[in-house]
Amino acid sequence: MNKQLAGYLFAGETIFDLKTVDSTIHKKVSVESTVNGVVESPKPVLNNKIPNESSPKNAEDSAKVFHSNKSLIIVTNSLTESERDLLSKILISVKKHIENAEIIELSKIPNTRLSNFPSAKEIISFGIGMSKLGNDLLLYPYQCQQNQNVKYLLVDDLHAIQSNLKDEKRLLWAALKNMYQL
Numbered sequence: 001m002n003k004q005l006a007g008y009l010f011a012g013e014t015i016f017d018l019k020t021v022d023s024t025i026h027k028k029v030s031v032e033s034t035v036n037g038v039v040e041s042p043k044p045v046l047n048n049k050i051p052n053e054s055s056p057k058n059a060e061d062s063a064k065v066f067h068s069n070k071s072l073i074i075v076t077n078s079l080t081e082s083e084r085d086l087l088s089k090i091l092i093s094v095k096k097h098i099e100n101a102e103i104i105e106l107s108k109i110p111n112t113r114l115s116n117f118p119s120a121k122e123i124i125s126f127g128i129g130m131s132k133l134g135n136d137l138l139l140y141p142y143q144c145q146q147n148q149n150v151k152y153l154l155v156d157d158l159h160a161i162q163s164n165l166k167d168e169k170r171l172l173w174a175a176l177k178n179m180y181q182l
Contacts, residue, residue: 070102071121073114075128076158078107083158090172094180106132120150122179127157142171144179153179 074087088098102120104112106128113134114123130137130152139145139154146152153175155161161168176182 069119070100070117071119072096072101073117073120073123074101074103074126075112075123075133076103076105076126077128078105079103079158083162086158086162090176093173094176094182122151122153124153124155126155127160129154142175144175151179 072091076083076087079087084098087103091098091101102117106112114120114130115134117123125133125139130139137145137147137152139152141154141156144151144153155172155175156168160166161172
């Protein structure tokens with residue numbers, strides 16, 4: 001499989017190089033230590049998960065997401081102040097307001113599922129694949145797709161759009177015009 005085909009098939013997904021992961025685990029397991037002249041081999045690490053410090057601190061934080069009645073859902077990994085300003089300008093360009101959108105930052109609420117938003121009519125994902133949101137819908141970048149009366153749009157993350165190295169702003173504007181029939 002060549003690089004372009006892989007990029008097309010797995011757009012917006014996280015891909016791991018298993019050879020690198022296996023060798024990293026092997027290095028961790030093969031380290032030996034000597035205690036009082038006795039060579040000890042460490043036990044294999046079964047759970048390599050890093051504790052998630054960005055999960056909701058209380059029920060009120062998670063309740064906000066699960067009880068949203070907003071029809072526009074914006075999904076991003078994280079949102080800096082400059083990216084929030086850019087997002088606001090993007091939404092204003094299609095006659096939407098940031099206050100009327102539910103913004104989901106996966107870095108703060110990692111286990112979010114789209115099924116928690118039954119009122120959603122428009123979902124714009126900035127660099128987050130649908131599989132991370134508990135949805136098996138295959139989206140093509142910068143192409144609006146409708147499924148069960150919900151419009152989906154997958155685009156690059158806001159940082160990439162802000163830097164505009166590959167003409168992402170033009171692609172985003174064309175996709176938004178198509179999504180909102182402007």
